[in-house]
Amino acid sequence: MQLNTEIANQPAATEAAHGGFAASAVRERAYAPSQSEGKPTGSGRSESRARGEVQNPTDQPVIWFDGNFIAGNAPEAPLTTHAMHYGTAVFEGIRSYATADGGAAVFRLPEHMERMRKGADMFGIEFDAERATQATLATLRANGHRDAYIRPLTWMGTGSIGLDVDPLTQHLMIATMAKVVHLGGARTRLTVSPWKRNPATSMPPVKLSGAYVNSILAKREAKQRGFDEALFTDDKGYVVECTGANVFMVKNGVVTSVDHRDALPGITRDTMIELSGAESREVTLHELLDADEVFVCGTAAEATAIAVLDRREFGDNPVTRELAALYGRVVRGQEARYASWLTAV
Secondary structure (H helix, E strand, O other): OOOEOOOOOOOOOOHHHHOOOOOOOOOOOOOOOOHHHOOOOOOOOOOOOOOOOOOOOOOOOEEEEOOEEEEOOOOOOOOOOHHHHHOOEEEOOEEEEEOOOOOEEEEOHHHHHHHHHHHHHHHOOOOOHHHHHHHHHHHHHHHOOOOEEEEEEEEEOOOOOOOOOOOOOEEEEEEEEOOOOOOOOOOEEEEEOOOOOOOOOOOOOOOEHHHHHHHHHHHHHHHHOOOOEEEEEOOOOEEEEEOOOEEEEEEOOEEEEEOOOOOOOOHHHHHHHHHHOOEEEOOEHHHHHOOOEEEEEEOOOEEEEEEEEOOEEOOOOHHHHHHHHHHHHHHOOOOHHHHHHEEEO
8 A cells, every 4th residue: 555655853842852751841831032033923932931852651641832842731822822822823623544555644733733724824823834844743652652643833922911812922832642533324303593603704614713602502501401512503503514524414325514615624524535436515404304314524533423403313324324334345445546645644
């Protein structure tokens, strides 16, 4: 199997000197850059003036932070961090998988990094996709993770507490976690949310951290009513997406991908369209309720069958199962024609 080998040496800073587990400070960060530093950049100026070396506990994964590995539970951001107050951060959800050849690969890593770059541009964050790519691979190697969820986050740090982000420091971290964080393929109970999705005319459909308060409110309300997940619809009755996944339906064997301008242009959605030959169009809630199968997809959710949509119960889901099985083979390097989607760790 041929995998992309967009891997290079570990990010500069630390691995050689500290045996792959360079550690940095757990001390509180300074609140603003000095005047002599000028405008901060995304190349990784730390919020800390002083860094001390800490020993990483063996049961705690390390995190790549501004060019260094730190203990996963190290307190690295002060309470005046702008992103904490205003949600001025951009993230991605990415997955790596153990592959059939005994290695590991990250699925569609370039596409995730490009989408993250577009989100960072919204805040004027100087995001280096290649640097973030190498940091991602290095973090997976440092933690020994093969099957993992990957969370890159870039954010605005300190320098001002106002709404002008230009004076702020900029930061980047990469965390890897050996666990599933959303739905995880289990048949799911879905309900229409009374909340509406952030319209694209007010909030661009990229992964801005602050925008996900919308999803949190919807999911929390759905769970309080005994459901697993919430479905957003618009004022005209068209389906938008779920809190963290795109929506598909199957009717008479035909797969349709829900298309809506307010929905995130999902990378897993794009994958499923390619694998299934699905048409992409607007779908009404009435159509969804009348479908033979409904499934949602996303990096964390993969392909998750919907068992219930409010009072509508769905029976067997053979098309969803077939697509989920194909997707599983693709991400693990068992389908050679899709090898270009994999970046070797």
